Amino acid sequence: MSRSHTDVSDQVGDLSEAFEKEACPLAEVLDHVAGKWSIAVLVAAARGPVRFTELERTIEGISRRMLTVTLRRLERDGLLVRTVYPTVPPKVEYTLTDMARRLHGTLLALTEWAQRHRGDIAAARARYDAANAR
Amino acid sequence: MSRSHTDVSDQVGDLSEAFEKEACPLAEVLDHVAGKWSIAVLVAAARGPVRFTELERTIEGISRRMLTVTLRRLERDGLLVRTVYPTVPPKVEYTLTDMARRLHGTLLALTEWAQRHRGDIAAARARYDAANAR
DNA sequence: CTGGATCCGAGACGATACTG
DNA sequence: CAGTATCGTCTCGGATCCAG
Numbered sequence: 001m002s003r004s005h006t007d008v009s010d011q012v013g014d015l016s017e018a019f020e021k022e023a024c025p026l027a028e029v030l031d032h033v034a035g036k037w038s039i040a041v042l043v044a045a046a047r048g049p050v051r052f053t054e055l056e057r058t059i060e061g062i063s064r065r066m067l068t069v070t071l072r073r074l075e076r077d078g079l080l081v082r083t084v085y086p087t088v089p090p091k092v093e094y095t096l097t098d099m100a101r102r103l104h105g106t107l108l109a110l111t112e113w114a115q116r117h118r119g120d121i122a123a124a125r126a127r128y129d130a131a132n133a134r
Numbered sequence: 135m136s137r138s139h140t141d142v143s144d145q146v147g148d149l150s151e152a153f154e155k156e157a158c159p160l161a162e163v164l165d166h167v168a169g170k171w172s173i174a175v176l177v178a179a180a181r182g183p184v185r186f187t188e189l190e191r192t193i194e195g196i197s198r199r200m201l202t203v204t205l206r207r208l209e210r211d212g213l214l215v216r217t218v219y220p221t222v223p224p225k226v227e228y229t230l231t232d233m234a235r236r237l238h239g240t241l242l243a244l245t246e247w248a249q250r251h252r253g254d255i256a257a258a259r260a261r262y263d264a265a266n267a268r
Numbered sequence: 269c270t271g272g273a274t275c276c277g278a279g280a281c282g283a284t285a286c287t288g
Numbered sequence: 289c290a291g292t293a294t295c296g297t298c299t300c301g302g303a304t305c306c307a308g
Binding site for chain 2: 026027028029030031033034035036037039040061075076077078079099102103105106109110111113114115117118120121123124125127128129
């Protein structure tokens, strides 16, 4: 967002190079951040500190295990901060880091796009499958 | 991008609801579109019609098989158009659909973010692992 | 309440060999 | 050139049970 988006081809060139780097860390990072559950968790956690069970109910479809795994990975990558309150019963809150907050707008755009084109995608898929069947 | 992003909380509410829908198609769509290789292919194909081998060289790290699978999935979802020229040797070109082009800016922002924070993420990861080791 | 531990099936992924 | 087919490996992800 720091650069003007008037000419896109330059950036595409840069990105191609970035993807070319051996060990492809760019693709790896994207895989973590843009994963199915990661996006859901990141978006849900953007409203402020969220608790484990709160996330579990909000995301609906995620299993306990995958929520745990996703949270650990995001914490490891420095996108979430995990705060434990040593009370009874225990209470744990997850908060986005600044780095993650800088990503929030993009994630929002991504989910918005997905919502808007959900129907088109389903239609395209049906068309493709029909053409493949005969 | 169409709406102003001054007040984010409203959209977060919408998205939470979207994620709650049973069968969670939103997460599924995102999983296809935002997958590790999908992003790479989509970004690479944004420069215009691209050929199979061109993609294979550009992305570097992707296997023949995964490139094929990714291309098929993106075509099935209506994000890519596959054009076959019945020449010898055969020539196949992949082009983004309008729907995919509308996603391009977001994908660019995503990869830009990943590039910018690649170091931070590696550092956070090292810190986390060090804390976990002892 | 917030997880960890384990098992297990399904799909992701890579390597290799073959084809129109 | 642009794939397909097959195989073996690895990870994802759900189910279940256990624990601080």
